[in-house]
Amino acid sequence: MTKEELKSRLGELLPSATFEEGAxxxxxxxxxxxxxxxxxxxxxxxxxxxxxxxxxxxxDWKTHFTMVYHLESTIHRHILVVKAKLDRSDPEIATVxxxxxxxxxxxxxxxxxFGVRFTxxxxxxxxxxxxxxxxxxLRKDYEDPVNMIKL
Amino acid sequence: MIEELSTTExxxxxxxxxxxxxxxxxxxxxIITLNGETIRKVEPHLGYIHRSIEKMxxxxxxxxxxxxxxxMDYLSSHINNHGCALCVEKGxxxxxxxxxxxxxxxxDELTRMASHQLWWGALxxxxxxxxxxxxxxxxxxxxxxxxxxxxxxxxxxxxxxxxGVMIDLHPDFQHKVxxxxxxxxxxxxxxxxxxxxxxxxxxxxxxxxxxxxxDAISYGCSGxxxxxxxxxxxxxxxYPYEVxxxxxxxxxRATGGDCYARYLVRMGEMRQSLSIIEQLxxxxxxxxxxxxxxxxxxxxxxxxxxxxxxxxGEFGVYIVSEGGTTPYRIKFRSPxxxxxxxxxxxxxxxxxxxxxxxxxxLDLVIPDIDR
Numbered sequence: 015m016t017k018e019e020l021k022s023r024l025g026e027l028l029p030s031a032t033f034e035e036g037a038x039x040x041x042x043x044x045x046x047x048x049x050x051x052x053x054x055x056x057x058x059x060x061x062x063x064x065x066x067x068x069x070x071x072x073x074d075w076k077t078h079f080t081m082v083y084h085l086e087s088t089i090h091r092h093i094l095v096v097k098a099k100l101d102r103s104d105p106e107i108a109t110v111x112x113x114x115x116x117x118x119x120x121x122x123x124x125x126x127x128f129g130v131r132f133t134x135x136x137x138x139x140x141x142x143x144x145x146x147x148x149x150x151x152l153r154k155d156y157e158d159p160v161n162m163i164k165l
Numbered sequence: 166m167i168e169e170l171s172t173t174e175x176x177x178x179x180x181x182x183x184x185x186x187x188x189x190x191x192x193x194x195x196i197i198t199l200n201g202e203t204i205r206k207v208e209p210h211l212g213y214i215h216r217s218i219e220k221m222x223x224x225x226x227x228x229x230x231x232x233x234x235x236x237m238d239y240l241s242s243h244i245n246n247h248g249c250a251l252c253v254e255k256g257x258x259x260x261x262x263x264x265x266x267x268x269x270x271x272x273d274e275l276t277r278m279a280s281h282q283l284w285w286g287a288l289x290x291x292x293x294x295x296x297x298x299x300x301x302x303x304x305x306x307x308x309x310x311x312x313x314x315x316x317x318x319x320x321x322x323x324x325x326x327x328x329g330v331m332i333d334l335h336p337d338f339q340h341k342v343x344x345x346x347x348x349x350x351x352x353x354x355x356x357x358x359x360x361x362x363x364x365x366x367x368x369x370x371x372x373x374x375x376x377x378x379x380d381a382i383s384y385g386c387s388g389x390x391x392x393x394x395x396x397x398x399x400x401x402x403x404y405p406y407e408v409x410x411x412x413x414x415x416x417x418r419a420t421g422g423d424c425y426a427r428y429l430v431r432m433g434e435m436r437q438s439l440s441i442i443e444q445l446x447x448x449x450x451x452x453x454x455x456x457x458x459x460x461x462x463x464x465x466x467x468x469x470x471x472x473x474x475x476x477x478g479e480f481g482v483y484i485v486s487e488g489g490t491t492p493y494r495i496k497f498r499s500p501x502x503x504x505x506x507x508x509x510x511x512x513x514x515x516x517x518x519x520x521x522x523x524x525x526x527l528d529l530v531i532p533d534i535d536r
Contacts (some may be wrong), residue, residue: 116385
């Protein structure tokens with residue numbers, strides 16, 4: 015599917031989503047509370063079939079978090095980037111590990127490093143840090159005088 | 166260790182493999198639930214070599230951060246550097262000279278071969294054949310010597326930089342690579358004779374660690390792991406970068422989905438890499454090896470993503486820039502991390518001895534997973 019086709023298809027399917035312009039790939043912003051349903055639609059709607067989650071990341075914007083999902087269809091070879099804005103004081107979003115099983119690991123990483131809580135996640139624990147670690151290392155305001163070297 | 170051994174209520178035994186165990190090829194810790202000898206569950210514990218490279222990169226400039234990335238997948242360090250350089254170049258919108266492009270591809274393919282050689286030797290050793298390890302390291306040594314001459318390093322090369330490559334090729338490079346190709350052409354047939362059709366080896370590999378095509382995609386697998394299950398996912402073919410578009414090579418795929426299929430894919434890839442190098446080694450264009458760039462690089466505000474194919478699969482670099490001299494946020498999509506997420510699924514129901522074979526064909530590099 016070309017970029018224009020994908021865009022018009024998504025416009026029909028997800029009227030609530032807004033498009034972000036100027037990016038390399040088609041990018042949509044979604045409401046985190048609707049993410050669970052949207053993820054299912056993106057994954058299973060024939061013609062979209064975004065079956066390959068190749069990157070899941072979180073960005074700390076100091077005022078809010080942005081979850082970024084990079085999705086690709088291995089059948090139609092189109093790429094879609096989905097973003098969701100999260101409240102920084104209470105970051106919470108639904109898990110998508112039921113749509114893309116690799117998300118289970120990636121979400122644990124995002125939880126470990128940013129403290130984003132993924133609701134209904136089968137096994138939400140620290141991944142790299144030890145159990146009982148204090149703080150969320152990749153947040154911009156994280157301080158660790160022992161392990162962090164400031165240049 | 167004694168107190169860590171425990172049985173569950175169902176009479177299952179929980180044991181630890183690693184973080185110091187030869188078959189994990191690094192500091193990977195697996196907690197395995199066994200019923201007799203049969204694996205019920207594998208739970209990887211990560212973080213023993215977590216250095217938070219993503220956080221470190223936030224305080225390093227666009228010229229500096231590339232050096233850290235060699236320490237992630239240290240067996241594909243050229244390709245890691247390549248992915249990062251491509252992402253910075255995408256942001257700066259600079260075109261690199263043709264000579265640099267060809268040098269980069271040559272280095273990538275040499276690295277891929279060296280990495281697959283090490284994997285081949287280590288896999289054979291894991292399943293009980295010691296000799297192949299020495300064969301593999303003998304040939305890998307030749308590649309390391311070539312690298313040392315041009316890049317000044319044998320493992321963490323830091324040779325590919327934004328704008329091109331660090332320094333021009335060593336005068337002996339062409340000659341040495343040609344010698345290596347002639348040598349390795351015959352050696353790879355020897356590899357096949359020694360291991361590929363070996364009855365014991367095949368019985369350890371065939372039907373073990375089955376991963377279906379649908380599961381491979383769902384678990385985000387890439388590289389030879391996914392191609393062994395029939396997924397078409399070679400970034401060099403799908404989204405060609407540098408000169409891959411003009412080269413003749415095949416995307417090796419197998420449909421078996423088991424350990425042996427993944428083994429055959431990597432063996433095929435070594436031959437493809439040889440062919441790529443043969444096509445390029447006599448046709449390295451003359452000219453500059455680096456584009457003219459400013460001393461201090463500043464990426465415009467925005468987001469940039471680049472994808473390259475490492476020896477283990479798809480490596481992605483996601484840079485979020487605020488317009489400064491350092492990345493605001495950088496995310497490395499490492500192939501090993503996603504491939505590891507499929508381990509539990511692949512190992513369930515197999516015997517504990519097969520776990521070693523499954524891990525071997527996943528080709529895990531732990532610093533790449535932990536970052």
